[in-house]
Amino acid sequence: MTVIRLTRMGRKKRPFYRIVVTDSRKRRDSGWIESIGYYDPMKEPKVVKLDEERYNYWLSVGAQPSERVKKLAAGK
Numbered sequence: 001m002t003v004i005r006l007t008r009m010g011r012k013k014r015p016f017y018r019i020v021v022t023d024s025r026k027r028r029d030s031g032w033i034e035s036i037g038y039y040d041p042m043k044e045p046k047v048v049k050l051d052e053e054r055y056n057y058w059l060s061v062g063a064q065p066s067e068r069v070k071k072l073a074a075g076k
Contacts (some may be wrong), residue, residue: 001035006039009033016040019050019069021058025041039072048072050056 003024010016017039020032036058037050050073058066065073 002033002058002063003066004036004055004069006068013022014042016042017073019055021063024064028047048075 001024002021004006004019005028006017007020007029008015008017009021018032018035019039021034021035021036021038022030026032036054037048038056039049040047055073
């Protein structure tokens with residue numbers, strides 16, 4: 001199954017996340033199909049950039065967003 005979830009980037013104690021589409025059987029930080037945005041919780045205010053067109057496309061073909069991605073997309 002295809003999922004939309006966060007993958008961690010950045011250095012120690014300075015997280016930065018990419019919002020990616022990947023196979024659910026892969027590990028959190030392993031290869032992904034497409035990057036559709038990012039989330040930076042360290043900036044004030046927190047920065048969320050999401051390609052709405054690609055997000056909606058992946059939802060239409062059956063990808064399931066994680067709980068955190070649902071909250072981030074709803075807040076946009």
